[in-house]
Amino acid sequence: MKITYLLARGDEAGGTERAAYTQAGQLADRCDVEILSVFRTRPDPLRPEARHLPVRYLVDRTVSPARPVRASRLDEDTCRTLAALPSELAAPARESAFDRLSDIELATALSALDTDVLVSTDPTLLAAAVTHVPARVVTVHQEHQEHHEHQEHQEHQVTQRSGPSVEPVLLHAPRLDALVTPSASTRDRLRDSLGPSAPELAVIPGALPDGFRPRADGESRVVVMAARLTGERRVDHAVEAFARIADAHPGWTLRVFGDGPREDELRRLVDGLCLQDRVELLGPCQDLAAEWAKAGLGLATARTEAFGHAMVEALAAGVPVVAYDVPTGPAEIVRHRVDGLLVPSGDIDALAAALGSLMGNPETRRGLARAAREGVRARFSAAEVTARWEELFGRLLARRNTPERRDGRADRLAASVASGGTAFRPTAPHSPSAPPGPGERDRENELLEADRGRRLIRSAGRIAERRDDLTAARAVDANLELTASALESYDIPYVLLRTGAVPHTLAVDAGHRDGALKALAAALHGRPVYAEPVGPRDAAPGTVLAERLDGIGELAGVKVFRPVVTTTLTLRYDAAQACTVAFWTEAPDGSHWRAPSGSTTLAGAVLPSLRPTATLDVAGRPYPTLAVFAERLVEDIDFPVDAVCTWGAGRDQLRFTLRSLSQYAPWIRHVHLVTAGRRPDWLTPGHPGLTVVDHRDLCRIDGLSEHFLHFTDGVFLGRPTTPDTFFLSSGLGRVFRSTASAPAPPLTLDDEGDRALLRRDFGRTPTHGFPVAPYALRRSVLAELSERYAAELGTTSRALSLYQDYAYLTGRAVPGELSYAHADLGDAAGHARLGRILHGRGSTAFRLGEAPGGALSEQERTLAARAFLAAYFPVRSPYERA
Template sequence: MRIGYLVFNIDGMGGTSRSAITQANALAADHDVRILSVTRTEERSHYAIDRRVVVDRLVDLRDPARPAHDGVPERDAVALHARESALVPARWDAQFTALCDVALEAALPALDVDVLVTVTPGLLVAATELAPGRTVVVHQEHRSSSARTGGLEPLLAHAPRADVVSLLTPGLETWLREQLGGLAPATVVVPNPLPLGFTPRSTLDSRLITTAGRLVGEKQFGRLVEAFALVADDLPGWRLRVCGDGPQRVELLRQVRKWNLWDRVELPGTVTDMAAEWAKASVVALSSKAEGYPLVLQEAMAAGVPAVSFDCPSGPREIIDHDVNGLLVAPQSVNGLASALRRVAGDDDLRRRLGRGALETARQWDAAAVAERWVGIFAEARAARGGRGRLTARAHASAPPAPVDPTAGVDVGGLTPALARHAALAWAVDAARSATDDWLVVPAHERPAPTVVVPMSARTAVLAALARPGCPAYLCLRDPATHGWPERRGAVDVLAGDLRSGMTSAVWLEPWPEVEGRSTVLTTGPSVGCGVEIQFWESAPDGALVSPRRSPYTDRLPERPETVDVEVDGVAVRTLPVMLAPTATEATFPVDVVYTWVNGNDAAWDDARRARLAGLTGTAQTREASGRARFVDRGELRYSLRSLHLFAPWVRRIHLVTAGQVPAWLDTGHPRINLVDHRDLLPADALPTFNSHAIETSLHRIDGLAEHFVYLNDDMLLGRPVRPETFFSPSGLTSVFLSTLAVGLNDAPGAAPFAKAAWNNRALLQEAFGAVVTHHLAHAPYAHRVSVLGELAARFPEALAATARSPFRSDTDVSTLSSLAQHYGLLTGTAFVGDAEAHPLTFVNLSNSGVERLLRQALDRQQDFLCLGDHHDHALGADSLDRALAAFFERYYPVRAPWEREGS
């Protein structure tokens, strides 16, 4: 077989070039092998190349000031080398230049090989664009593609045109196939081979911890020095050797000085014979933020040296079998790395057992064995190609089988977010309790979700317990996107089993966000609190448990801390005494909700409206003030109340203010429902009223109303779980969500009554405080305090009294609860401007032609608040609009509230 390797530079040091040379050398005995190096920078390659391998170098850069390529005049070569490549743009790979384009355009179309192997995404681009159509293109991806920021675009754009793409780990293979979907080419997982030749063995007797690599930020050697410093006193005679050079050498020297480790940490620079170094080492340490398939671990294990490493998105977890050939610790956990170093260095028997495991692991990387695998892959790719040329797209390839929906058959009927969180916490606590005695729960308080804390040493046992039979089918596990991992979600037993190979420090147990392709009320994610987080804390050298990230109470837990038993979300748990008390950022006072509602479809009520309107003139006669569209009932109240049941179970009591009307479906005897008549609030000479502004002036007089309450119109609904802190500060200040809509100037023609009320509000406040109101409020739930409303009524009695006696909206109204009180609070220090971006609002104008599309979009549950604004004129027919709303309501709020009458 004729096999070619396309490499950017074959001369320097680097794992990619080394892998290509090793493969070529191993294949050269039985095949015609050549290496095409885009550039030449040295007289000879750093790594030995078998004499049977043909090497072609295209662009000579041995003198960077005089780049050269056969047939191109020197002056032209210099100019071309200064220009960006058109074949592989700089945003894809800045190494390529226009001179590289000329060289590749001359060489690749004439290349006579059966298989061409590329080793970077930029080279893949060149091969798929320029290689002969008969040539099979196999791409070997050497980097942790899902974590890096460069190279993703050309890889994803051109991988579908390759015959085969090889990844270093199963995780990267899964990532690539998920990214490309039906366009994915054939993929394989093949590790890099170890170099041919003799590999000396370590006796594991020297007191030496060794690592190697470029001294750059991604390698995080400073963290390794810090970890060694934490246990250096416990490891007399042990040294740390960091082989390599790079831009962070000075910083590393400063780190050594900081920890006073001049005689314990060695920085020998670049080492040409790493095989000899591994033979001297007793432990190999890896502290990288991200890796592909680290050659450092491969070479060290080939010498029988056990490994200690941070977990990474790829690489170390595929190589290190925890407690078999090394120890894997949580990502970025310096304390965990320190404890692991001390454990391996301080225990001769453990070190030798892990060393034997390392040597056994290394057998799979034998160059001859890997070469044999490649021959089989090349042959299969050629056979699959047959007589066809290379594909320019994969669209006509056989479609992969449809994935099995893990939520098929899951029943979420009647399930609320609170019930789901209770189930998740109960299951997580049972798993922790069965795995270890050292566990506790951090209650949520004002945060979205509680946290179950267990030691990292119990991680495997906890995951196994989570996967045991009996977990509710509506729960899943989520592996969050941290430290470079892409987020993953899966069935509890499946993902728990997969996670056991790594040492990630957190997992979420929560409901599926969708069931059989449809969103449910069980909105998930760390911001809404329908689940529970399980954190695995690493052990520090002093025995303390260390948090994987900043914790609200402490980043360290002493061994066997004193705990107390308590109930959290209905589950018996243990926690620390300090975690029982309310926090300074938590709103703990009772909060009520007040609704104003009218059934405009009631004939008797409508007769009263007409009679009251008959003797009035002016603004009252406009449809904006008294038209029936202001009072039409589309069933919104029932579903708005359901939204409270689902997403605000902390509400103490719900007060429904009506004109003596009662919804047929409402159980008024329910202890959380209080029906209030207008006659209980407004003076007799103000009744009957059909003006929401008038009703707002007196809502603070509701008997038994909590000091803090949230006022909703029936067209306001909650979209996903919220907490009291959304509306109130811990001290009881009320949040004000401002609209982007300006109040405008007082002479605006044709202004609606709500705008005129805003002008009146502004005039009152400007006279009292000298400040000007500029914006309306967002049409979202309004937070209020009874005492502030009483103060407001006392300060502006004439304006409120006149508004209370306006039976329909008028030009003299103030909008007490939907603007005036909020701005008064801002000016008197009882309110604050809320973060509207943190609590998104979706406004659906029911009169618009796109209402059905907007309702479908809202089903994605990307909003905390939802408002269904009605109007007098509608683009959609009445029956069509009613059907669309009914379908939306039942999908968005399918769970009945406990105050709904049976059979209604």
């Protein structure tokens, strides 16, 4: 059996390279193994294993210009030109390393590849593999990345979200023979997203390389971290946490091995904290095993992990690890308080406290070190992991010439295209919490068996109720009622706070903490309800079944929620909609109570009493509160806000605009649907919250409120909003300017006319336009504008183009911010953006548009739009017929 591992940069020392070389080395005694690296980036590879395995390169980047490694007659000018052209295989925004030269060399090599099994290790390489390798080659993709929210450029405001996009894997996985992940939670999520288009899905963790490994002596005062210096790895968290405890632990140092784009920024941070002699940024390391042997503690702070190979190597050296408890990776490697500590992801204070507790307690540190050495080989045995790879490869090879393999791939590809087109796939949301431990998973299985598939399913690694009738706002209110009822059933006093946040918070006297946790555990026993500790003194476990809260330990609060997932598996409610129970501490003299964290509106972080003196009504149910929270506040918006939707009878997009309003703006009083004489046949007849009117000027719509939002066809809300997203409580609207500058002349006649009017009457020329988003309008201002410029503009639709600048310049609007995205349905790149918008769900608003001259057919555009909108808005609005 010949096996080829395909790497982008085989000379580097990242987790992907480490895993590939380890697997290849373990199989080399029994198989013919080679490493195929797209790029040669160093004269000598950083991984020592690369010197003992056959490595073949395609493009040499140690010379300038880069050129093919194969015998080639290309001259320098040609190579330079090809290297400067963008890759057709990988979008530059996703993977900047590839170019047209690497595309050609990769396609040439793969089309002539003489191997039995090709293992790709990167989404871009996966795309190349399934496109170019001969049919006889078995293709396996090893997924090394955990796909969470990624960075998506917004039209108006850039909202930063980190992590790789899942889109290339979803697009190309159907043509694979097998897709392998290092964790069950990643496998489950990909299975939910791929559905019937999924190839064989397998879980095989990373393995510890065979052979002698130096061991730490347990006396070192060095914290070691191995990470690329990128935002995703959050090395700045490590530096800041170390800074907070450095003075209390003299003699300890932090060493970071790795390079990357954040190096200069991190050096400035170290200098600013005056830690130049305590924190060392040492660049890439060729022998990390030797460095672990010099360490006293290991540290891992990544935002996401697929599998923490560095953590395994640290434990093998007898080095306890402190790690952020992110959804995949750490909890499957580090056993909390057995061979390391897990702390809530992103909590720098908790990270510092965990580090300090081990720095100051050598006996505890030595005990964890012994457990690490003894346990890691049994859990990540090279022999066991290698046997699983051999079994998978052997089984796939045994059926490579069968009709079943050919037909199965065709069926998967057909199902994949039918689900969204050629460049878009619906995506299942990820879980924000770490996977359950073995005992909890067994209990979850009991609950699933008792339900017998009626309501509950396992989704994103946890059990969830399956239903399609719950909006985000109703999920938030349902968790409040669930939590409050549990406390009331055991006579635990509480008050509902106003914090300015959308999810609800209940304040409970910290003296009742144990009773409250017992009440929640008892009242929610046997129910698929989860609890996430807030500020736990003992950082683990993370999210647990609420019935386990009794005896969980001291904590500042707890978030209670019932996971819900739609039948499409594309919309999930979980901890983001949780009700928080916060334990407030009474002052020694009994004069006041103080919040464990955060603050409230009006009262701040201190309350004179936790005895209810008023009630607040939420979803028709009264809750006890303090009188101060029942007052009408200056910031409260209590005037009515309507929505006006103009419908052009397009691809049924109006249905989903209404769903977006129902889902993310339940505070809208009334919807006015302006049509050109047609009424959609799917509308609920006579719904009291919606009126259909014939096409007319907006300011003459009967019953329209003074303040309203205007939606054109193809514009949607993408996440929960409140009235103050669009208006101030004083009545002023917000205008959302694009970050892109307004085009210089020559302009369209309408744009030039608007500029001329603004220059004439206000002496101002606009510098930026406005994205096609929900516009916050005032009826009186629009009427005034239409009347003032009746001769110049002619129609209200023209007046809308001038409204934003006019309202601002006349003091009826103020600048606002709106995260916004746009996708062009006529272009394949726009369809890829649909996947990112759905996966991130981070845009307050987005638009589906079509630029002139798009290459995709009308059928392709319609399929992608319908699949995307049905995935994003699976909950029917009250305006639709059942």
